[in-house]
Amino acid sequence: MAKQVDSKTILKRLERIDDLPTLPVIAMEVNRLLMDYNTSIKELAETIEKDQAIVPKLLKLVNSAFYGFQSRVGNLSKAIVLLGFNTISNALTSLSVIEAFSSSRGNENLNMIDFWIHSVSVAVISRNLAEKLRLSSPEDAFTGGLLHDIGKVILSQFFPELFLKVYQGAIQDGLSFYEAEKKTIPITHARIGSFLAKKWQLPDSLIDVIRCHHSIRKNVADYDLLCVVHVADIIDHTFITKGNKDFNLPVMNNDAARLLKPVLNSLPEWLPELRKKIEEACGFFLK
Ligand SMILES: [Fe+2]
Ligand SMILES: [Fe+2]
Incomplete structure (x- = not known):
């Protein structure tokens, strides 16, 4: 009879898998910044802007029916002011996870x-x-x-x-x-x-x-x-x-x-x- 694996063995195997989906470094950095009360809007915007691919996606989300703003939000700093740090960080995590699993x-x-x-x-x-x-x-x-x-x-x-x-x-x-x-x-x-x-x-x-x-x-x-x-x-x-x-x-x-x-x-x-x-x-x- 085949040997039964236990949960620890499975997690250990998981630990060793190299091609597990990864979250972009930027998303992790933003989550870290969020925990620091001294983080400024400028700092947060500059961090997100390091990933140029994600910025237009974030702005598209911010301007979608989802958030319901009347006028267009044209840049990241304005989006952070309007939506707040927590919302931006969550939007970034959501978009990044969907991206990470897209393949x-x-x-x-x-x-x-x-x-x-x-x-x-x-x-x-x-x-x-x-x-x-x-x-x-x-x-x-x-x-x-x-x-x-x-x-x-x-x-x-x-x-x-x-x-x-x-x-x-x-x-x-x-x-x-x-x-x-x-x-x-x-x-x-x-x-x-x-x-x-x-x-x-x-x-x-x-x-x-x-x-x-x-x-x-x-x-x-x-x-x-x-x-x-x-x-x-x-x-x-x-x-x-x-x-x-x-x-x-x-x-x-x-x-x-x-x-x-x-x-x-x-x-x-x-x-x-x-x-x-x-x-x-x-x-x-x-x-
Ligand atoms: Fe479930
Ligand atoms: Fe479920």
Whole structure:
């Protein structure tokens, strides 16, 4: 019988893989600058401008319907003043991650188009939940939603035999991907994704969202953010992807459900608007 690998062995193997997707140095530097209260607008703009390819993409995003400015934002410094450091840094991380994974082809069991549609959808839902409830930063929520399942891509790309086991297990036993992972392999996409996020030096709040989006914990860097993404993921699976018409919410973490209760109650009225926003965001990010 083949020797069972454990999670440590898998993470060690991951550590040694040279062609793991990388986040551009600029994005990491910006995340670092953000943690320093003395960083000036000039310093931040100059750092981002070192990557000339990203500047027009950032400005395009800033000028998209997504941020809803009436007049055109023509340069980076103005964008930083209008949107703030945190928003710019999140926009940069989001664009960089999509870019970093643009050459990932997935495999016959992971359709990358579906993967990104789900990710952008959870990002938009998270952002809107955070906005409506004034819970955590809407921009952090967007990035958290966008990245929450990133470990699935790594699993499919670098451990295709494990991915296949999970995929088959999920179909055979009618389980969710996460449940099938726990049943059939020694690691989860949540753990793998958080490993990558750590390597990318993303903020702790994002690492925690990726690691705990299926299993909420209280001792995380941003508990509200974690709950927002957890619920957004469930909303997407239930109402957007599967298009359920009845509004019985499936099982979700009790504390998260309590925290988000005010918006969950108004979800039926809110859903058409949400669908429109998801479509717009997919149009922008997944062209
Ligand atoms: Fe997940
Ligand atoms: Fe998900």
